[in-house]
Amino acid sequence: MSDVTIAERPAAGPEDILDSIVQGEGYKYGFFTEIEAEEAPPGLNEDIVRFISAKKGEPGWLLDWRLKAFRRWQTMDPPDWAKLNIAPIDYQAASYYSAPKSLKDAPKSLDEVDPELLKTYEKLGIPLGERAALAGVAVDAVFDSVSVATTYKDKLGELGIIFCSFGEAVREHPDLVRRYLGSVVPVADNFFAALNSAVFSDGSFVYVPPGVRCPMELSTYFRINAAKTGQFERTLLIADKGAYVSYLEGCTAPQRDENQLHAAVVELVAMEDAEIKYATVQNWYPGDADGKGGIYNFVTKRGACRGDRAKISWAQVETGSAITWKYPSCLLEGDHSVGAFYSVAITNNRQQADTGTKMIHIGRNTSSTVISKGISAGRGQNTYRGQIKVLSAADGARNYTQCDSLLIGKSCGAHTVPYIDVRHPGAKVEHEATTSKISDEQMFYCQQRGLTAEDALSLIVNGFCKEVLNELPMEFAVEAQKLLAVSLEGSVG
């Protein structure tokens, strides 16, 4: 285990958390909102792709792009290299489009939302505005596959920042979308990316113009509500020369017995001197203690540092989903560009996660940092899978990777699979990995000071994850710490 103590964030923060750790009763987002939805019939064929495109009133070029992706997808096989045990998925059984029929049916203000639900959000420390979003009231939430609304648009507009739903971007800024869509994750990049490209129904779009520093954290909450629907959102984020943006993404889904498919694609483009920070707290429904139900989370996230000195940083806290297959990656094309990946992944009960990153060093003097913290409890299986690739022209490339695994109990598993592919003799690539268990001595020490077993576990786990939690924006860090506690419920006995 690392002996490095990371400096405290100023102001409040993690110090304030433990006092208010939530002792909940399992998955807190398992509610289902009764809204009449407009759904495509189950199944996937070219007609469905056309149906989705028509529903959204898309231009011909985008329909063609979708169809191209669909045809490629039909020729592809699901990847089988991950250490995941997945029952065969019937792609014809799901519905590929679900939209609330009328936004009038959604609650219009917090007064109309179940007070129990609001209490839950309050306990989790989610700010009021975000509580509203989660409840489907207003702002900036992707509810099933359709973006409900977007806040702060006008304020951002004054700075030339575009922050809107993907559908709106297609209508209002077609040139930008056309220029960048698929430029980082090509349609046939992998099975799930191709599926997403064919059937994505909405998502978020961000463009920050040259030299502009986005003054606020942009955030999107995703929620899968309807039954038997997949969610396929598409996020495209461009930071032009010298721009800066920090983006947060949160995910929840109601509790259901059947598995639901989620296959998202996120593309980031950072031009010269631009910086993008992208943080995710993923809390999709993980299934019950016996592994029944839960979200299948197959996500392709990739950022391109297109210009010199561009920086992209991924931070993720993965606590949910029955299955997570996700490798947020960086293409370090520009000279002196910098990529980072900070990850906490928890698997409890029967959850399985195969997650990590790819850092592809292409330009000169590029550097990357990978910090991965995997926590396994119950019968959870947790795999770090990472690739560090240094191409032959990448003079002065450097990578530092640290993978730490923490085991809680005797029936879980932790696996580390680093691929290192170096084609330049001068590259410096470091990999450190540790595996540890929470010791009885640590637990007793905390309990002897008055902490309950649950609080003690949460404290120790939070300490283990600290280097990653420090990379999250403050509000998210608070929420993430509480989610860690909730996710580990039942793992001390």
Added chain:
Amino acid sequence: MTNILEIRGLRACITGGREVLKGIDLTVAPGEVHAIMGPNGAGKSTLSSVLAGKPGYEVTAGSVFYKGVDLLSMPPDARAREGLFLAFQYPVEIPGVNNMYFLRAALNAGRRQRGQPELDAQQFLKAVREKLKLLDIGDDLLRRAVNVGFSGGEKKRNEIFQMAMLEPNLALLDETDSGLDIDALRVVSDGVNRLRDPGRAIIMVTHYQRLLDYVVPDHVHVLADGRIVASGDRHFAVELEQTGYAHLCDAA
């Protein structure tokens, strides 16, 4: 006045293993400092572990009343919140967890139990400063992770600082003097002396007479082969230094 601790006929074994405590009787009143001495393997550390509720031991007979309440029926964290403090012989490292944060969590857990309002960051800091001053120690350990990379002396000093902050009714000091050089021993024992209080009892478990030169006990007991075989006042320790334990052990 209720005794802080009343141990009657306490027998305990290592779970699934040999019997270590073979009938302990001990009464401790508020304000008293007791020293429990004895040879290695006599059961000294087991006694503090059993009192604190450390897993891995099984009480087979006897009773322990703490402030008039059945101690053995309480889980370890509840004992702690009720004011029972164990200064560990080997304090445990918790990487990534800030020492101050840890202490505040512990302090507020106890305050919640007593129905007192929790301390916010500012009140907590104020309390920290007062205790640092009381113990005459620096704040160098506070910003580091709990016990991580601490020297032996720093760990023991940190235990005493935690004790000062948590203001226990009963403090068990388990071999707090072991592994300390003479300067560290002085710092730690000065701290303990400053924490002597009419409302607080302290039980020091130690192998050596040395600690008792600095922290003078009211009562001294010799624990041998799981029983208290002899007891006396503060002068008894000096006597023991000369005669050793052997004749007492034989008597047991």
